[in-house]
Amino acid sequence: MSSTNGYAALEAGKALEPFRFERRAIGPNDVHITISHCGICHSDIHQARDEWGGSIFPMVPGHEIVGTVLAIGTDVKSFHPGETVGVGCLVDSCQTCHSCQRGLEQYCQDGLVFTYNSRDKAGEPTYGGYSTHIVVDQRFVFHIPTSLTAAGAAPLLCAGITTYSPLKHWNVGHGHKLGVLGLGGLGHMAVQLGNALGAEVTVLSRSSSKQPDAARLGAKDFALVNGQASNASLAGRFDFIIDTVSAPHDYTSCLEMLKTDGTLILVGAPEQPTPLGAFPLVMRRRRMVGSLIGGIPETQEMLDFCAENRIESEVEIIPIQGVNEAYERIMRGDVRFRFVIDMSSLGRE
Numbered sequence: 586m587s588s589t590n591g592y593a594a595l596e597a598g599k600a601l602e603p604f605r606f607e608r609r610a611i612g613p614n615d616v617h618i619t620i621s622h623c624g625i626c627h628s629d630i631h632q633a634r635d636e637w638g639g640s641i642f643p644m645v646p647g648h649e650i651v652g653t654v655l656a657i658g659t660d661v662k663s664f665h666p667g668e669t670v671g672v673g674c675l676v677d678s679c680q681t682c683h684s685c686q687r688g689l690e691q692y693c694q695d696g697l698v699f700t701y702n703s704r705d706k707a708g709e710p711t712y713g714g715y716s717t718h719i720v721v722d723q724r725f726v727f728h729i730p731t732s733l734t735a736a737g738a739a740p741l742l743c744a745g746i747t748t749y750s751p752l753k754h755w756n757v758g759h760g761h762k763l764g765v766l767g768l769g770g771l772g773h774m775a776v777q778l779g780n781a782l783g784a785e786v787t788v789l790s791r792s793s794s795k796q797p798d799a800a801r802l803g804a805k806d807f808a809l810v811n812g813q814a815s816n817a818s819l820a821g822r823f824d825f826i827i828d829t830v831s832a833p834h835d836y837t838s839c840l841e842m843l844k845t846d847g848t849l850i851l852v853g854a855p856e857q858p859t860p861l862g863a864f865p866l867v868m869r870r871r872r873m874v875g876s877l878i879g880g881i882p883e884t885q886e887m888l889d890f891c892a893e894n895r896i897e898s899e900v901e902i903i904p905i906q907g908v909n910e911a912y913e914r915i916m917r918g919d920v921r922f923r924f925v926i927d928m929s930s931l932g933r934e
Contacts, residue, residue: 586610587617590931591716592905593643597635600909604643606712608720613660616726618670623714624649624740624898625924627770627831628854630912632702636856641702647714648674648700649739649925651729661723669735671727671888672719673742674878676700676711680724688882690725715905717931727885730892737897740770740923741888743878744898748775748827749887750879751850752782757825759783764819764826764842765804768795771829771852773899773922776802779827781894787823789842798921816842821869829853840865840873851875898923904930 586607593604611617629646631637650672654664664670678685679696690697698705701713713719729738748771757763763784765775772788779786780803787806788799796807810816819842826839831853839849849871865871879887891897899922903911911924 587718587720589712589716589718591645591712592908592931593645593712593715594633595643597633597640597642601633601646601715601912604645606645606716608712608718611656611658611720613658614723615658615720616654616661616664616670616723617656617718617720618650618652618672618726619655619718620650620652620714620716620928622651622735622739622902623647623926623928624743624900625908625911625915625926626740626743627915628743630915631831631854631856633912637854641704641710644702645712645715646701647716647926648672649742649744650700650714650719651735651739651742652719652928655718658723664723664726664728669729669731671729671738671742672700672714672721672725673727673746673884674700675881676721676725677705688880690880691878714928715908715926717928725881727888730888732892732895733888733897736900736902736925736927738888738891739925740774740898740900741891742884744770744774744923745778745891745896746879746884746887747771747852747876748829749778749890750883751827751852751874751876752778752784753883754876755825755848755850755874757782757784761785761824762787762822764789764823765829766810766826766839767829767853768799768922769829769918770898770920770923773798773802774896775827775829776804777896780804781890781896784825789819789826810838821845823847825850827852831855833857833859835859836861836873837865840871843869843871845869846871848872848874898925900925902927906930
């Protein structure tokens with residue numbers, strides 16, 4: 586066991602505060618990582634506030650983790666001390682079900698363990714990356730390419746793979762018109778990745794202030810979607826729309842922007858159900874699909890793709906002491922585009 590400093594929500598909706606806990610002893614297949622940076626995902630806020638239900642407290646959030654290998658177990662061959670590595674949303678799965686056998690561990694049917702707010706196979710709660718150290722099975726650790734910065738790479742482990750996976754699965758690329766709804770942590774990754782895959786990207790936003798950033802990130806076009814008239818002008822334009830918005834909004838208007846056989850991809854997760862009529866689907870044979878992060882092989886593929894195409898998350902680095910203010914700023918949309926915690930700040934407590 587090793588004593589670890591972190592920040593935790595002790596109860597739903599309470600401010601995060603310093604929290605000391607024990608990490609498990611390193612086993613033969615484990616990698617012990619000193620965390621240097623951890624991104625803040627909107628899902629951290631949802632879960633720390635128990636907005637999705639079922640949260641486990643005390644909770645140490647964080648699943649966009651980059652750090653340095655401190656030690657390795659006796660059976661670890663792929664990692665070495667001193668290497669920069671990452672940990673994403675998963676730290677274990679059954680490894681035997683149909684999904685795991687296909688490298689789709691995120692859809693594991695019998696043993697999925699999330700990096701935090703989950704329970705490991707011994708029934709103990711998992712604690713995430715708002716902490717100084719973490720011990721993870723080598724199968725769920727990623728090599729971070731040397732051309733990526735630690736802070737810029739951290740959000741790739743959730744925001745990056747969450748958008749990369751569906752774009753690859755539905756073969757979005759050359760000849761496709763892709764709409765990206767929302768230009769936040771997920772959206773700004775979808776723009777860069779969609780552009781690198783060859784799609785013609787349009788950012789769909791309620792705020793005209795996002796237009797310069799959209800163009801700089803690689804979008805060919807920008808459209809306001811803050812009223813019926815503006816939405817009507819986009820009718821039937823897109824082959825795909827990737828919807829990154831995590832607040833309740835109108836799916837019907839999104840579907841009506843799609844061509845016949847177009848696909849609306851949901852990666853945002855509003856806490857409330859959203860009504861949906863049948864006609865926007867049936868009248869143009871449109872599809873509405875969802876996607877959850879990516880499996881282990883695909884996440885490493887995404888990291889390598891980002892390195893090759895010089896793609897990182899655009900981040901604002903903060904000390905851990907500013908995490909509660911960062912949560913409030915995220916809720917106001919006041920971040921461009923992802924907060925990343927410099928975990929060395931825990932040593933200054």
